[in-house]
Amino acid sequence: MSSEQPRGYLPRxxxxxxxxLAPDYRSSxxxxxxxxxxxxxxxxxxxxxxxxxxxxxxxxxxDLIHNYATEGHSALGPRILVHGHVRDQSxxxxxxxxxxVWQANAAGRYRHPNETYIAPLDPNFGGCGRCLTDADGYxxxxxxxxxxxxxxNGPNSWRPAHIHFSLFxxxxxxxxxxxxxxxxxxLIPLCPIVxxxxxxxxxxxxxxxxxxxxxxxxxxxxxxxxxxxxxxxQTYFENRPxxx
Amino acid sequence: MTDNDIRHESPSxxxxxxxxxxxxxxxxxxxxxxxxDPGSRLVNADTRGERVSIAGRIFxxxxxxxxxxxxxxxxxxxxxxxxxxVETRGVADPNFAGWGRIATxxxxxxxxIDTIRPGRVPYPDGRLQAPHINCxxxxxxxxxxxxxxxxxxxxxxxxxxxxxxxxxEPRERVDTLLAQADGEGGFRFxxxxxxxxxxxxxxx
Numbered sequence: 001m002s003s004e005q006p007r008g009y010l011p012r013x014x015x016x017x018x019x020x021l022a023p024d025y026r027s028s029x030x031x032x033x034x035x036x037x038x039x040x041x042x043x044x045x046x047x048x049x050x051x052x053x054x055x056x057x058x059x060x061x062x063d064l065i066h067n068y069a070t071e072g073h074s075a076l077g078p079r080i081l082v083h084g085h086v087r088d089q090s091x092x093x094x095x096x097x098x099x100x101v102w103q104a105n106a107a108g109r110y111r112h113p114n115e116t117y118i119a120p121l122d123p124n125f126g127g128c129g130r131c132l133t134d135a136d137g138y139x140x141x142x143x144x145x146x147x148x149x150x151x152x153n154g155p156n157s158w159r160p161a162h163i164h165f166s167l168f169x170x171x172x173x174x175x176x177x178x179x180x181x182x183x184x185x186x187l188i189p190l191c192p193i194v195x196x197x198x199x200x201x202x203x204x205x206x207x208x209x210x211x212x213x214x215x216x217x218x219x220x221x222x223x224x225x226x227x228x229x230x231x232x233x234q235t236y237f238e239n240r241p242x243x244x
Numbered sequence: 245m246t247d248n249d250i251r252h253e254s255p256s257x258x259x260x261x262x263x264x265x266x267x268x269x270x271x272x273x274x275x276x277x278x279x280x281d282p283g284s285r286l287v288n289a290d291t292r293g294e295r296v297s298i299a300g301r302i303f304x305x306x307x308x309x310x311x312x313x314x315x316x317x318x319x320x321x322x323x324x325x326x327x328x329x330v331e332t333r334g335v336a337d338p339n340f341a342g343w344g345r346i347a348t349x350x351x352x353x354x355x356x357i358d359t360i361r362p363g364r365v366p367y368p369d370g371r372l373q374a375p376h377i378n379c380x381x382x383x384x385x386x387x388x389x390x391x392x393x394x395x396x397x398x399x400x401x402x403x404x405x406x407x408x409x410x411x412x413e414p415r416e417r418v419d420t421l422l423a424q425a426d427g428e429g430g431f432r433f434x435x436x437x438x439x440x441x442x443x444x445x446x447x448x
Contacts (some may be wrong), residue, residue: 008368009448010250010389011447012253012368012447012448013253014447015288016252016253016255017253017255017256017387018255018256018257018387018388019387019390019427020386020387020388022387024317025258025287025385025387027258027311027384027385028258028385028387029305029385030304030305030306030384030385030437030438031304031306031310031383031385031386031437031438032303032305032385032387032437032438032439033437033438033442033445034305034439034442035417035442035444035445037445037446037447038410038411038412038444038445038447039444039446039447040447040448042369042409042448043365043367043368043373043408043419044330044331044365044366044416045318045320045326045373045376045378045393046367046378046448048318048326048328048330048331048342049318049343050283050318050327050328050341050342051328052282053326056278056279056282057279057299060277061277061278062247064376067277067371068274068277070277088250089250089251090250090251091251098282100266100267100282101266102262102263102265102266102267106249109271110262110265111265111274112248112261112262112264112265112272112273113264114261114262114312114350114351120395126265126269126274126276126277126279127265127266127274128265128266128269128274128277130266130278131276140338143340152442164257164259164260164262164266166259166266170328170329171366171384172318172378173331173448174366175260175316175380175389176253176254176256176389177256177257177258177382178254178255178256178257178261179258179260187319192279193258194257196257196387197257198256202252202255203255204255205254206253206254208254210432212296214430227249227254228254228429229253229254230253231250231251232427238305243408
């Protein structure tokens, strides 16, 4: 890289992300562009992004155990706390950014019009939540452990237990949706969606770790899941004297 | 720069077929958690600028409409200003959100964006870009959200000097980013994920 300060965001490492076409993930076959992506220097249109305030966040938005439950009830399933930091590629905290999550219930069933799995709905579980990261980029929400479930991909395909994450960052160029898996789940290495990611060390970053230090005794286990959004090229150079 | 100086971005995974639960819960039938779905209102009565509606569908490589996608848009206000802390040229219209989130209909695949025509925004070298709307598309089968842009076919002069459209080869692919007037006051913008007339997607 030249000594000239580049503007914008560090380029996305396409060898780290799954390719558009991952043939073992059947749906990607007809939904993957075949023309190469057109590389574009980020402009103000990509370097800016929406800002969300605390005014949109309700008091139970980050509590999936209770945010759809009838008063006095709670969702079925092992109670869990999921937490971590959102940082950028320079290690800088991403504060006040919206984190949205959604997931299946403790039986592996989603509350969705197109869901067809025979497992039961939980009348007290909706399956979505959100929060804003704090000044340190830290987020936390409460939920129940989602179950694995079968899906129509191969003859006997099962998704590992997972929670979907949607992250904004500060710029539209940072927009990211991904999935969090649970350490020790034997279905992780069998999943074509997971295995669309070409590198084992990249997959490993999506596996939350059991965090006994954060578990609430006699209440809930905790899982630690840190996320990294694209970093600004300029920030990297501005920070260089601190690191080197 | 070495690999050790920067971390890897978290790898993307598909939003899956049930993305609506987390992104548009009310729309998908989960009422009572969020007062309203995020991104469901771009404009209000006081928003400045020309109202435009953009409708379309997303097609897969077999020509079938995608019935489970979510599109997010991000655009400047009528004066070309973004409601963002990185906007240094002025203060954007407080009555315009700039960001919207729209699902394709479960039955027809049709989406509709009710917004305003954006103003022009500079390219890094100072040239003005033509009015455009950034789009980010996620769905089952899309491993990394797809970035594209909507331009307006009636902005002939601005489009002709747009530095982003100028990068597109072969030139006939420029048309895949042009929303066309539908003859009823709105615009039509279909997105083709694969195959003939595949939409131009960007690596930004």
